[in-house]
Amino acid sequence: xxxxxxxxxxxxxxxxxxxxxxxxxxxxxxxxxxxxxxxxxxxxxxxxxxxxxxxxxxxxxxxxxxxxxxxxxxxxxxxxxxxxxxxxxxxxxxxxxxxxxxxxxxxxxxxxxxxxxxxxxxxxxxxxxxxxxxxxxxxxxxxxxxxxxxxxxxxxxxxxxxxxxxxxxxx
Amino acid sequence: xxxxxxxxxxxxxxxxxxxxxxxxxxxxxxxxxxxxxxxxxxxxxxxxxxxxxxxxxxxxxxxxxxxxxxxxxxxxxxxxxxxxxxxxxxxxxxxxxxxxxxxxxxxxxxxxxxxxxxxxxxxxxxxxxxxxxxxxxxxxxxxxxxxxxxxxxxxxxxxxxxxxxxxxxxxxxxxxxxxxxxxxxxxxxxxxxxxxxxxxxxxxxxxxxxxxxxxxxxxxxxxxxxxxxxxxxxxxxxxxxxxxxxxxxxxxxxxxxxxxxxxxxxxxxxxxxxxxxxxxxxxxxxxxxxxxxxxxxxxxxxxxxxxxxxxxxxxxxxxxxxxxxxxxxxxxxxxxxxxxxxxxxxxxxxxxxxxxxxxxxxxxxxxxxxxxxxxxxxxxxxxxxxxxxxxxxxxxxxxxxxxxxxxxxxxxxxxxxxxxxxxxxxxxxxxxxxxxxxxxxxxxxxxxxxxxxxxxxxxxxxxxxxxxxxxxxxxxxxxxxxxxxxxxxxxxxxxxxxxxxxxxxxxxxxxxxxxxxxxxxxxxxxxxxxxxxxxxxxxxxxxxxxxxxxxxxxxxxxxxxxxxxxxxxxxxxxxxxxxxxxx
Numbered sequence: 001x002x003x004x005x006x007x008x009x010x011x012x013x014x015x016x017x018x019x020x021x022x023x024x025x026x027x028x029x030x031x032x033x034x035x036x037x038x039x040x041x042x043x044x045x046x047x048x049x050x051x052x053x054x055x056x057x058x059x060x061x062x063x064x065x066x067x068x069x070x071x072x073x074x075x076x077x078x079x080x081x082x083x084x085x086x087x088x089x090x091x092x093x094x095x096x097x098x099x100x101x102x103x104x105x106x107x108x109x110x111x112x113x114x115x116x117x118x119x120x121x122x123x124x125x126x127x128x129x130x131x132x133x134x135x136x137x138x139x140x141x142x143x144x145x146x147x148x149x150x151x152x153x154x155x156x157x158x159x160x161x162x163x164x165x166x167x168x169x170x171x
Numbered sequence: 172x173x174x175x176x177x178x179x180x181x182x183x184x185x186x187x188x189x190x191x192x193x194x195x196x197x198x199x200x201x202x203x204x205x206x207x208x209x210x211x212x213x214x215x216x217x218x219x220x221x222x223x224x225x226x227x228x229x230x231x232x233x234x235x236x237x238x239x240x241x242x243x244x245x246x247x248x249x250x251x252x253x254x255x256x257x258x259x260x261x262x263x264x265x266x267x268x269x270x271x272x273x274x275x276x277x278x279x280x281x282x283x284x285x286x287x288x289x290x291x292x293x294x295x296x297x298x299x300x301x302x303x304x305x306x307x308x309x310x311x312x313x314x315x316x317x318x319x320x321x322x323x324x325x326x327x328x329x330x331x332x333x334x335x336x337x338x339x340x341x342x343x344x345x346x347x348x349x350x351x352x353x354x355x356x357x358x359x360x361x362x363x364x365x366x367x368x369x370x371x372x373x374x375x376x377x378x379x380x381x382x383x384x385x386x387x388x389x390x391x392x393x394x395x396x397x398x399x400x401x402x403x404x405x406x407x408x409x410x411x412x413x414x415x416x417x418x419x420x421x422x423x424x425x426x427x428x429x430x431x432x433x434x435x436x437x438x439x440x441x442x443x444x445x446x447x448x449x450x451x452x453x454x455x456x457x458x459x460x461x462x463x464x465x466x467x468x469x470x471x472x473x474x475x476x477x478x479x480x481x482x483x484x485x486x487x488x489x490x491x492x493x494x495x496x497x498x499x500x501x502x503x504x505x506x507x508x509x510x511x512x513x514x515x516x517x518x519x520x521x522x523x524x525x526x527x528x529x530x531x532x533x534x535x536x537x538x539x540x541x542x543x544x545x546x547x548x549x550x551x552x553x554x555x556x557x558x559x560x561x562x563x564x565x566x567x568x569x570x571x572x573x574x575x576x577x578x579x580x581x582x583x584x585x586x587x588x589x590x591x592x593x594x595x596x597x598x599x600x601x602x603x604x605x606x607x608x609x610x611x612x613x614x615x616x617x618x619x620x621x622x623x624x625x626x627x628x629x630x631x632x633x634x635x636x637x638x639x640x641x642x643x644x645x646x647x648x649x650x651x652x653x654x655x656x657x658x659x660x661x662x663x664x665x666x667x668x669x670x671x672x673x674x675x676x677x678x679x680x681x682x683x684x685x686x687x688x689x690x691x692x693x694x695x696x697x698x699x700x701x702x703x704x705x706x707x708x709x710x711x712x713x714x715x716x717x718x719x720x721x722x723x724x725x726x727x728x729x730x731x732x733x734x735x736x737x738x739x740x741x742x743x744x745x746x747x748x749x750x751x752x753x754x
Contacts, residue, residue, distance in 0.1 A: 044463035046456035047268070048240070048395075055381055055388060061237055062378030063272060063327055063458070071326030077350060077484050079453075135378060136295070154399050154461040 032107055033160045034087045035068070035145045038170045042155040043080040045070060052152035058141060065135050067143030068158075081171050082157070085109050085131045085143035093123035093132060093142070107163045109145050173234075173382065173680040177206055177276040180292060181214070184366055185224060185282030189297045191275075198683045198691070202233030203658035204259060205695035206277055207248035208702045211257060212754060214279050217706045221250040222340065222365040224283035230270060231278075233658040235672075236459075237271040238387075238679045240395050241663035243457040245270060245354075246655060250706060252358040253342040253578055253597055257706040259617055259699075260359050261655060263457035264349030265375070269329035272375025284367040287338075291321050293374030305369045307566075309516040310334040310347040317370045324374035331371040334518030336565040337364035341576035343523040343564070343598075347515070351455060351465055351486040355520040356619065357597060386678040394675065397666050399461050407464040407662050408454065410443035412489035416497070417442045422630060422725040424604045427497045428551050429529035430593045430718050433603045437502040441492060449504045452484055457660070464662060470505040470512075485512045493601030494525025498593075499532065500551030513558045517565020519576075526598035527579045528560050534588045544571035544586070580716070590717035603722050604629035606729060607640045610737040614710050614745060616648075616699060621661050623647045633726045635733045641740045652699065653692035701749045710742025 053066040063069065068084040087108030094102045094110045101116035102123055119138030132142040147160030177194040200209045207229050214227040228249050235242040245266040251258040270278060274294040284299065287306055291298040300320060305313055313332040318325070329349055336344035337360030344360030345353045354360075363371070381387065398404050406414060419425040420438040427435045439445065450468035457465070471482040485508040495501060495510040514521045532549040534540045542548050546568060547559045567573040575582040579598055583589040593599045595609055596618030602608050608625040615622030623644045632640075650669070651661065659667055667675070669688050676685035684691060700708075715738065722729045 044454050044456040044461075044465070045458070046461045046463060047458045048461045051237075051459065054378065055391065059381045060378045061381055063268060063375065065378040069326070152395065152461070154463065 032163055033145060033147065034108060034163055034166060035084060035143055035147055035149070036159050036161045036166055036170070037068075037082040037084065037157060038159055038161075039155070039157045040080060040082055040171060043070065043082070043157050044155065045072065045080050046154065048152045048154065049082070049149040049158060053143075053149045056148050057144070057146065064133055065139070065141045066133070067141060068149055069133065083129070083131055085145070086129055086169060087145065092126045092128065096122045096126040098122065105145075109143070112142070112144055114139075173379075174276070177202070178274065179210065179277045179279060180273075180275045180297070181279045181281065182290060182292070182297060183282040184280060184284040184288070184290070184299070184368065187284075187299055197234070197681075198687070200695055200698065201653070201656040201684055201691055202236070202276060203231050203244075203246045203656035204652055204699060205656040205691075206231040206233070207246045207259060208257075208695070208699045209754075210277055210279055211248060211702050212698075214281060215250070215257070215702070215706075217250075217257070217702075221252050221255050221362070224366065225281060226250050226362070228280040228359075228362050228366060228368075229277060230266070231658070232267050232270050232276060233656055234681050234684065235657040235659070235675055235679060236267050238382075239391060239459075239675050240398050241460045241462065241660045241666065242657055243267050243459040244655070244658045244660050246658055247346070247354040247359050249359055249362040251342070252340060252344075252361045254357075255706070256708050257702045258357045259655075260346075260354040260356050261617075261658070261661075262346070262348045262352050262354040263460070263660065264352035265327075265329035265458040266331065266348050266352075266373065267658065268458040269327070269373040269375040272327065272377055273373055274377050278373075280366060280368065280371075283365065287367050287369050289317060289320065289332075289370035289372065290368060291323070291372040291374065293324065294377035296323075296374075302369050307335045307338065308369075310518050311350075311516060313370060314347070314350060317372060321372045324376050327375045329373045329375075331363075331373070332518075333360040333363050333369060334516060334565060336518045336567070336576065337361050338369075339567040339573070339576075340364055341519065341565070341567065341573075342578055343520050343527065343576050345518050345520040347518055351467065352457065353520070356523065356617065360518050382678060382680050384678075390674050390678040394666060394671065395461065398663065403665055404462045404464075404662065408462050410447050411464055411466040411487075413443035413446050413466065413487060413492055415443070415489045416492060417444075419602070419604075422604075424602060424630070424724050425497055426493060426593065426599065426601055426603045428500050429498060429526075429533045429591060430599070430603060430722065431533070433722060433724060435497070438497070440502045441496050441504055441507060443489075446487060446492070446504050450487070450508060455486075460660065462662070468504070468508050470508045483508075483512055485509075485515065487511065490601055491521040491525075494522045495557070497601070498525050498529040499554075499557055501554050501557065502552070503554065506554035510554055510557045510561060513561035514565070517562055519561060519565045522600065523598040524561060524564055526593050527564065527575050527582075528557055530579045530583065530588065530592045531560070531575065533591055534583075534586060537588065539587045540571070544569070546572075592716050593718060594716060595719070596713055600626075602626040602629075603724060605724050605726055606635075606734040606737055607632075607644070609715060609719050609729075609734060610640070610741050611644055613713050613715055613738060614741050616703060621651070623651065629724075629726075635730060637733070637736045637740050640737055641744055644741055645744055649689070649692035649696050652696045653688060656692075656695055697748050697752045698754050700745060701752055701754060704746070704749055710738070710745060713738075713742075 611625030
């Protein structure tokens with residue numbers, strides 16, 4: 001089982017906070033940073049971020065089964081918004097998840113353990129900003145703040161930022 | 172969606188029934204242009220008129236759509252109201268990815284709905300809603316209503332719609348795609364119109380498993396890096412194609428005043444730099460393209476004495492600026508955008524409409540027509556008059572405009588002035604570069620400057636060797652045909668050479684196609700021409716008006732004999748392509 005937060009085999013790692021098992025730097029980096037969208041007014045609507053997330057994280061070809069999804073905000077004439085996890089702390093999706101597939105992530109957002117997901121969709125309805133997508137097969141997709149999408153934005157709209165460096169949350 | 176077969180949704184608007192067909196031929200015709208031609212051989216009725224309800228309206232994407240950057244175009248094919256022959260028009264926006272993520276390689280629409288309607292499709296729905304209340308509605312209002320009526324997949328869908336020109340069957344009616352892109356040329360909007368299809372919503376609401384292994388993401392990253400981290404695409408995302416205005420003017424190849432001139436000092440007012448400095452509001456992109464070549468300009472109008480303004484956003488490019496600017500003698504950036512917006516609202520293809528109005532202006536100057544026909548006095552440089560005329564043309568305000576909308580030369584045959592109608596198979600593209608381009612557009616498959624690179628060849632060669640020129644046209648076409656079968660944006664042709672395409676196809680899972688690019692390209696080229704020729708294409712019937720023989724470029728005056736010889740030889744070679752060819 002590959003952890004979607006730190007990309008290490010979690011089979012023998014019951015708790016992520018065991019730095020003696022998992023490389024310390026990887027965990028700390030992943031836990032302390034959040035995906036932000038500070039420059040969406042530059043967005044051209046190419047969907048490269050969504051496609052990258054689907055391709056590299058979820059092994060999908062998709063603009064929906066992705067942790068970040070681009071929508072026009074009231075028609076193309078008014079620009080674009082990125083629909084993504086805003087890193088709630090506490091996260092209502094984690095609180096509502098009946099199986100622990102989603103658990104609170106330190107610093108905001110959630111840790112995803114896909115094998116525990118029973119596809120109930122409770123997280124989808126509990127998310128106040130519609131950041132969780134459930135596909136036709138019942139699988140849910142949400143941002144894990146890994147930042148893999150960032151390098152595929154041609155206009156630097158996205159940024160993986162240290163929690164302490166984030167001032168205002170911009171959409 | 173890696174399939175050896177094509178998954179095609181066929182919608183019959185007459186019966187309101189649909190079916191999903193599996194059609195063989197992936198390794199024969201690839202997709203896009205090839206698939207569209209193949210589908211016409213199955214669903215087309217070449218013996219019937221263009222406006223017969225049985226004629227299909229086809230949208231097709233390719234094997235690389237959704238998999239790689241700039242594979243972002245859709246091929247739309249139909250029998251054109253302009254020449255009653257098979258043709259293609261290419262458009263972007265979200266159309267390609269939406270169709271891909273709906274799970275189809277192609278959409279075929281046949282039949283005619285009883286009432287004006289909108290069709291919505293997705294991976295698990297086909298829905299038709301009557302929209303009689305949209306009759307005569309412009310593209311902006313139609314878009315707003317369609318977004319309100321069909322709420323599914325907002326942001327992950329494509330909305331195609333027509334304005335009044337499509338409803339009246341104008342051969343210059345384009346299809347508006349997602350507000351800022353188009354299936355522009357040769358009257359696709361009229362084909363939707365005769366089917367009573369006001370709008371089409373394509374919902375990209377499904378997803379697919381990624382090709383296995385490391386090769387695919389690695390190849391993707393390489394292509395992505397090329398198109399975003401090098402200067403390869405700078406021309407398109409910086410000033411955009413509008414940068415060509417100054418360059419073509421400098422070499423006496425920019426049509427002005429209905430091609431009475433090929434250069435004018437006023438170009439500095441409407442150059443790419445001028446548009447960027449004065450009007451550029453922001454850029455946009457087709458889905459799946461990180462380049463973002465869409466340039467959105469703005470104009471604002473004061474509608475009250477006090478400081479009360481409204482503003483509009485209008486996309487601009489080289490070709491529309493040529494058509495609504497230099498060809499009409501309009502040299503104010505904002506005025507050009509205003510004219511373009513009027514074309515947009517009535518869904519008249521800007522290039523066709525601008526060239527048609529340029530002819531009408533010269534015909535007015537020569538006394539062949541008057542305000543009795545044009546309803547407003549047309550004179551070069553009068554932007555307000557052209558705004559009104561654009562609306563008249565799009566709405567078919569009288570017999571004159573309805574005839575003009577079927578083609579400039581059709582109106583010229585009635586009123587005179589055939590010698591100065593700037594038509595090369597259809598209203599000219601903005602390249603008065605020389606004999607080879609005039610030949611290429613006149614006889615080219617889409618009558619498009621992108622059928623071949625003749626406009627570029629003209630700018631680099633001043634020889635008059637007929638075989639050399641025609642050899643170039645014949646050699647250049649298959650590669651472009653293969654790209655439009657993938658379906659790539661042709662701006663990406665420098666990124667996608669055969670070697671790169673082979674790697675992309677291989678990594679995506681199309682190993683067989685990867686190994687047969689040249690042969691497949693040639694097959695598709697022949698198939699397309701076969702379908703076109705069977706629908707009535709006769710090169711000898713396409714005339715090049717006298718105006719083109721009087722053009723003077725950097726190479727000097729057009730050589731009549733050379734141009735005639737090129738046209739004759741290119742026509743012969745096209746016909747020879749399909750001699751004995753059986754699909």
